Structure formats: C-alpha cells, structure tokens
Amino acid sequence: RPGTGKKDRCPGVGRSSMYDSVLLPTDASAGMDKAVDHAVNAAKQYGATLHVLYVVDTDTYTSYSGDEYVHEFEGLESALEQAGEEAIEAIVEAAEAEGVETKSVVRHGVPHEEILTYADEADVGLTVIGSKNRSGEYRRLLGSVADRVTRMADRPVTVVKTPVEE
Secondary structure (H helix, E strand, O other): OOOOOOOOOOOOOOOOOOOOOOEEEEEEOOOOOHHHHHHHHHHHHOOOEEEEEEEHHHHHOOOOOOHHHHHHHHHHHHHHHHHHHHHHHHHHHHHHOOOOOOOEEEEEHHHHHHHHHHHOOOOOEEEEEEEEEEOOOOOOOOOOHHHHHHOOOOOOOOEEEEEEEO
C-alpha cells in the first residue's frame, strides 16, 4: 500500500468492487433459472454490469454444404438467433428489475470459443455459466460447453448446476 511500506496481501479487497462485470452466457434452454439468479445476484452484490451472451452455434446450421439446404439454413440461423434474443430479453428484464445494469450480445460461432473470446474482449471479471447435471456417459460422448469454458478460461468461472431428468 502506498506510504505504508506494506504490500496488499488481498488484491481486490478494500476496493469498491471485486468484479466490474459479470458474464452470463445462455443457450436459451430451460433450466437456466439457477444460473440467472446467481449471475444477477453477483452483479447486484458487486455493483457490476451483467453481460448476457447468446452464441448462435454455427455448427448447427452449416453441417451440410449443398445448395439445396441454403434456404433451410438461413431459416434455422434466423430461428436460433430469435430464440437467443428472446432468452436474453427475459434475463435482462429479470436483472433490470433488480436494478442491475445489463449489456446484451449475440454472436455467431463455436459457443465455448465465443464465450472465452468475449470474456477477454469485454474484460469480464467473472463468468457464471449454467450446466446441466447429466450422467457421465452423456458427458463423455458429447462434452459440455461449461466444461470447456471452465477448463480453458484464464478468468474466474462459477458453474451453477441444474439437475436434469434423463
């Protein structure tokens, strides 16, 4: 600390806020309520801006290269984008009802890569990501965006698990 000759042992402690921004990626699926509540509460507690991100998964609509599928893909891309915007809008309404400032973002790409890139670009302090509690076999076969984000992130990530009936 300036003038005391002592080093600050706990960076962030004593400052006005540990996190200036919280990122909540959404996949527009049911079961995000716990993650939304956690992210909104964290943003409110820290006086942070809540960034709500939806990634239109390009793999979903670019799997086929034939010309006959172009119109179907444009329709699918548009539907995915609309679902994401609606999910973001619902989260923004919940956050603003709690007095939390928000920023809405829709991106196109590979979800975990876009989440990590956005967190770096926006200098996000904390990412809160929902994860469905699925069986080990399901996870081994398909993996999870939350798993990838958690493993690859250089910034703090909180995973909020939601039970799923299979």
